[in-house]
Amino acid sequence: MADLGSITMLLAIALAVYAGIGSLVGQWRHAPDLLASARYAAYLTPLMLVTAMLVLVAAFVDHDFSLRYVAGNSNRAMDPWLTWVAFYAGNEGSLLFIAAIFSGAAALAIRLAPDEVRPALPFTTAVLMGVTVFFTGIMMTMANPFYELPVTPPDGQGINPLLTHPGMFFHPPMLMSGLVGVGLPFAFAIGHLLAGQTGDEWVDTARTWGLVVWATLTVGLLLGAWWAYTILGWGGYWAWDPVENAGLLPWLPLTAFVHSIMVQKRRGMFRMWNIALIILAWGFAMYGMFMNRGGPVPSVHSFGQSTMGWVFLIFLAVNLIGAFAVFFWRYERLKSAAPLESRLSREAAFLLNNVLFLMVALVVLWGVVYPLVTDVFQGVIVTVGQPYFDIVAGPLFLALVALMGVGPLLPWRRASASGTMRLLRFPIIVGIIVAVIAVALGARAVLPALAFGVCGLAAAGVLREWVKGTQVRHTRGEGWPTAFGRLIMSNRPRYGGYIAHLGIVLLAFAATGSSFYSVQEDFSLAPGERAALGSYEVEFLGSSSTPRPDRIERRAVVQVYKDGQPLEQLQAGFAFYPAFSMAATRAGIRQTPVEDLYVLASEFTPDGRALFRVHINPLVVWLWIAGPIMVLGTVVSLWPERQRAAAALPAMRAMRAVRATG
Amino acid sequence: MWALVVGGALAVVAVVVVLLPFFRQRREAEPDEPFDPSTGSGRAEGVRVQREGIYQALETLRLERELGQVDDAEYERQAGEYRRMAALLVREQERLLAEGASEEDGGPNDQLEREVAEARERLRRMEDEAP
Structure with a gap:
């Protein structure tokens, strides 16, 4: 079995090397x-790489502990449904997954490449294959999943307890796919620069792949937040942990890129910006991989640590230096086709959007590397925590949300001040009303009231676009639902983007509520005792202990009351894994659109008492709703436009005919 | 042993597939035609992409006017510029068509000619729609 895995990996790297060199x-x-x-x-x-993956999964299913990787990440007591998670629980399996998923996406990108990017496709292919060779090569030389132990142990060590969560089925694959997927638009950008095609030929393809990767990364980050919320047992979903930040860092320039590329598509502007943004996004993605695999900053994600971080660092340096070298080589030819005509225009809003996203990225990067800087220059590790990120990055994010409400209302090229004020009147009024309502409901501090108001402004901006657009179509005789549907379909990138914007507004709304108004308290309760927090009361009914082959599960049952009325029973507890000396928490959560009651049972004493931590986290559910809305927006944006595609076909054939005659 | 057999078979299949293009009859106008920036094909493709972009921009501009984001005077100014740019691109496409025809011994390429005719028609419609 292991031999087949090794052979297919060898074949994969040989094919990738051949594909890259053969293209050039x-x-x-x-x-x-x-x-x-x-x-x-x-x-x-x-x-070949998928075959290697299947071989490794089969080894897990067969409990083939002759393989060091299988013995290190599973055991006979492991629930069979965790096999898929165990497959990528360590460096070796996750690298195999990354290599397979990237090479698959690369093959798809090459196969589906439209005619306008074909002239540069050999260079793009070379870049794509370079990345594939790196991941496959590093896996074969430093983290071979098919390495056989000299002596086969009777049982394995088992899976890391923190990974025994449903979110782990999707969070790591989505995040890994999202991080490595940034290599796709990057390859198209660099491939075109290498080919000397410094115009806008690559824009549509890079935008398509950029959006796919953006949605994947977004869902990966949100699933990570959900995992942290339910299993890490600290009551929050985002801790600005170094590895969380490493996932966020590429998302920031990538988000700027998928917006900024629209300006290039539309006006032939921001060519340098777009190349720089995608290079930075890829650099940050590589940095994320480095942090996950032996980065110097400790993190809750330390299960992925290894000694291969320096290899990723070198690869990161080679990529950045190489990409920026090509960028400067083609610098003169990357000038915009048109100047920025007015500071009051859609283009200017996009430019500000780019600047703000980069500022957030730099702020987050500084927070991540600060411990290293202090270690090197002061000999002591000083970390920056949540307050730094909240204070510095928070207002920048708020500015971005505000811009999201204003930018789409501005016309391309130029706008008059009076016209702009007329367009913004409705969103600003709605924003003020929302802020006033927030104050009336108890948001006494300035910043949260402002943040809710900005969310209202951004949502109103989107709604105004929909309502006005539908009205225009309705006046032409279309029924309201038809008018709305046709409006969305008439310009899918634009209106799909607005749907995604609504998802971001919900995210900001939830983050504001939960960041400013969460409360928590600790209680030690004996069975039958009650404790109160806000309008809630929890009554400890009793506890149980269930021994499992690889863990001991402790559960407390609590009855929840609100305003004195019984609501439901929650179970909170943890599973202790003796082999890892580690516990995986399971919070009891009562979720409503207004707030979550979040109950943790962290300790059970011999006298029957249990130590509880109870949180009230407002608006958290909207975080999880935001994810599907953003994905829906991306799907609408990417949905092919039949008429336009059909119209483009003769042109494509014509170009091929020109090539054949040339 | 079976692993070696399966692995060997995969290797043989891979070699055969990779070598296939060297032995099959090559059709004309393969998408793998190497790119030569000195030929007209790259320029023609660029012209087509730019032209499509202008049509889309004009459609969006129309919607923006209807939504009240652009007043009539500004719409007219921008739409006029777009029309002029589209006309220039159609002329460029015609020039490339003529180049293609002179390079080929026979008449001009039918597909490309249709493409240019379609572009002319679209441009004419754009001008007709102008208030």
């Missing part, structure tokens, strides 16, 4: 057959 040589020697051969090799690479 085929381009250089004008050899179409070699180019086609290289392309076929790129298609075969993921098949």
